[in-house]
Amino acid sequence: MARIPPMVLRRYICGGHIPTKGCLRMKTTRATATALNPVAPQGTRLLHTDADTAIPEGTVAFRKQLKDEAKRKKAEGLGSKKAKIDNQVLEKWELTVGIEIHAQLNTPRKLFSSAASTINEKPNTHVALFDLAMPGSQPKFQKETLIPAVRAALALNCEISTSSRFDRKHYFHWDQPAGYQITQYYQPFARNGYITLYAHDGIAKEDGDEIRIGIKQVQMEQDTAKTITQPGGIHLLDFNRVGLPLIEIITLPQIHHPSTAAAFVRKVQILLDAVDACVLGMESGGLRADVNVSVRRRDGTVSDAGHSYAGVEGLGQRTEIKNLSSFKAVEDAIIAERDRQIEVLEAGGKIAGETRGWTIGSSGTRRLRGKEGEVDYRYMPDPELGPVLISPTLIEHLQNTLGALPDAEITILTEEYGLTIKDAMSLVSLDNGGRAEFFRMAVDRIAGDSASAKQPLGRLCGNWVLHELGGLTLESGETASDLNFDASGNSLMPLDDFVSLIKFLEAGRITGKTSKRVLRTLFENSLSGASTDVEKMIEENDLWFRPMSTEEYQNLARSILDPKVVEQILKGQKGKIMFLVGQMMKMGENGQVDPQKAREVLEHIIEENRT
Structure with a gap:
């Protein structure tokens, strides 16, 4: 069968055009055009694009028909998740x-x-x-x-x-x-x-x-x-x-x-x-x-x-x-x-x-x-192949070295380390289990012998291992696999440095904003092969968290207060307070503003305006 040029095929599907030559050539009339394109409604004006083409005005391309049908199904709920x-x-x-x-x-x-x-x-x-x-x-x-x-x-x-x-x-x-x-x-x-x-x-x-x-x-x-x-x-x-x-x-x-x-x-x-x-x-x-x-x-x-x-x-x-x-x-x-x-x-x-x-x-x-x-x-x-004999010893060895399967790992991560099922499943599925192993080693090293500390630390580390490390690779234009996690949990991100960073964050010695900045530097150094000392890096860049005094909170709060917003809050629009808290956190240095403390100070100052 001869190949049909794409242009000819498109004209036939979209316009009902059949090319004719020689003795088959015919003069296109409204009757013949209707026969070639029976979907054209009666009374449609024909657009003559060339001697062989008669496309009814208003003819809808096949691709557009598909899109319109998909929109219709979506509108009727046929393609919805429900x-x-x-x-x-x-x-x-x-x-x-x-x-x-x-x-x-x-x-x-x-x-x-x-x-x-x-x-x-x-x-x-x-x-x-x-x-x-x-x-x-x-x-x-x-x-x-x-x-x-x-x-x-x-x-x-x-x-x-x-x-x-x-x-x-x-x-x-x-x-x-x-x-x-x-x-x-x-x-x-x-x-x-x-x-x-x-x-x-x-x-x-x-x-x-x-x-x-x-x-x-x-x-x-x-x-x-x-x-x-x-x-x-x-x-x-x-x-x-x-x-x-x-x-x-x-x-x-x-x-x-x-x-x-x-x-x-x-x-x-x-x-x-x-x-x-x-x-x-x-x-x-x-x-x-x-x-x-x-x-x-x-x-x-x-x-x-x-x-x-x-x-x-x-x-x-x-x-x-x-x-x-x-x-x-x-x-x-x-x-x-x-x-x-x-x-x-x-x-x-x-x-x-x-x-x-x-x-x-x-x-x-x-x-x-x-x-x-x-x-x-x-x-x-098959007459050319003998039986396959498997030793019970081999079966036992493979069974004993199979390791924890995904369901068992998810149970451990949720019950022992406090992760949600969603985060546990994500950890298990990434990097052939290497990221989950990195996570467990980090939490175990920070928690030590304290079983009660594992769950809160697990939730904190889980967020950083899943989201912050993954975010770094996306920002750098790389893929998550470029962290090079192996089955034992080793990666380009040194475990010792990561543990030190989380310890400082968990102890409140640095803020979350500062931690992300340090983590990015650790990742960049690991790509270039440079050595890093987390504590020294924080010290040299003066990144230690310094709590603000009550007076500093009050001065910062008064600097961002808008009389109109205060009036709206006094009338009952309490949600506006969190907007002001956000403004204070943006103006604070290196994430020094504690949102709970900021809200307390704001509520106190706004109540003073009531009188």
């Missing part, structure tokens, strides 16, 4: 979702060849003979891929099998040169896991404070080639991705709300990152989700019921939506497919078992192909 919350559950229908997550393991080599495991290099530069299914090439299991796989399964509370096997899943597509994918179908290496989701994970309110989602199995398998689609029906293949080691996480169909499904995928990514099992997140293509969606009437009368999935009976016919690449896509695609199935069933139709696709920003799913089953894939044990 509408999405209300869309989680339906009165007459029950949604059931199962999820399959494919995550790329953090290993230097591919699953069955010694080629480098990478997706960011020049296409087709890391490909072994076996990756291309060259005749005579043999798979060689790279045993180091087991380490991140087992760590991931342990983080998902799975039972690890000491013996597992690989199977061939047959299908023919250009992204799989061998005509089959090597996976684990009959004997996966991990089974019977679960994840507990809490309210702060973003689950639907109907699920309460927490919900446990079962994991049927976790299996190892190889990835396919990356397809790069070009105009004109051309598909380019990057075989760097063939054979990359994946784990597939298969849940039980125990999810009944779209937001809970998105929360599950998000939680899996956090867990895999916490145990260093997954090399990239969803936003970078290292984690992809397929969702299985079915609906049934709550009264059990739907004619399409009676199907089963993962051992659960009485479900509606399910469809699978492939390759969702964001948390929002997971939630939106489930809602769209749920609504489509309900519409079909309410119209008396039946749901076909099929594979469907989803495009970000679309209003519905689209059919890709009929749903394959186990028979279609012709699973068979």
Whole structure:
């Protein structure tokens, strides 16, 4: 098919223009223009832009139509957050979702060849003979891929099998040169896991404070080639991705709300990152989700019921939506497919078992192909690969060195250190946990043996570690990762200097304003490699806090008092007092003005004016 120039396509979509030449050339009249653009209202004056173009006056461009439709939905509340919350559950229908997550393991080599495991290099530069299914090439299991796989399964509370096997899943597509994918179908290496989701994970309110989602199995398998689609029906293949080691996480169909499904995928990514099992997140293509969606009437009368999935009976016919690449896509695609199935069933139709696709920003799913089953894939044990044997000693070692998982860390940070759940989650998610470790070391060093001091110090340090350090990197044009936190909590910001600064601030020897100034200097010195002595810096720049006397407070208050504002306060507008407090704090040197003391002085002086 010949390519259509963009200008021609635009004229056709926006103006109904069809180019004609030679014997097909025709004189444009109002009748023919109306036929070319039937959306033009009757009586519309035509604007002749060239010999072949007749665009009705008032024709709206397609892009503007989309914008106007989005505005309409927003005005009606269809795109609001409240509408999405209300869309989680339906009165007459029950949604059931199962999820399959494919995550790329953090290993230097591919699953069955010694080629480098990478997706960011020049296409087709890391490909072994076996990756291309060259005749005579043999798979060689790279045993180091087991380490991140087992760590991931342990983080998902799975039972690890000491013996597992690989199977061939047959299908023919250009992204799989061998005509089959090597996976684990009959004997996966991990089974019977679960994840507990809490309210702060973003689950639907109907699920309460927490919900446990079962994991049927976790299996190892190889990835396919990356397809790069070009105009004109051309598909380019990057075989760097063939054979990359994946784990597939298969849940039980125990999810009944779209937001809970998105929360599950998000939680899996956090867990895999916490145990260093997954090399990239969803936003970078290292984690992809397929969702299985079915609906049934709550009264059990739907004619399409009676199907089963993962051992659960009485479900509606399910469809699978492939390759969702964001948390929002997971939630939106489930809602769209749920609504489509309900519409079909309410119209008396039946749901076909099929594979469907989803495009970000679309209003519905689209059919890709009929749903394959186990028979279609012709699973068979791979005759070229022996069993994978995992020592109980290795499993025990990996379990003992797994460390605290995010939920346990959040509990410690909230209960022991007094942080809010929001701040605790932020700390845990930043810098692979390195910032949380820096925070704990700082608080423990300042608090010493005093357990009661941990919570107030924790709230103070939490603000500075999260917001003030992050603000410094943004001001300097760098990213937060340039603080170079490692897993042990070491960073460009020396812990000793940070602890000294917080000690002076907590003791009231310097003000918050001064502390931010000193912190900025510490950060700049760390970037340049210069040494710093916090106490000496404060001393040389005369930054120590000197409390103001009552007389100084009174003089400052009288200097900013406005008779009109005083009159308004005396008439009952008490909120004006805080405006005056702010004026006093701006005029004070180096943040010397204490807001509580300033308010007391102001109230006393204003009361004097009443008499």
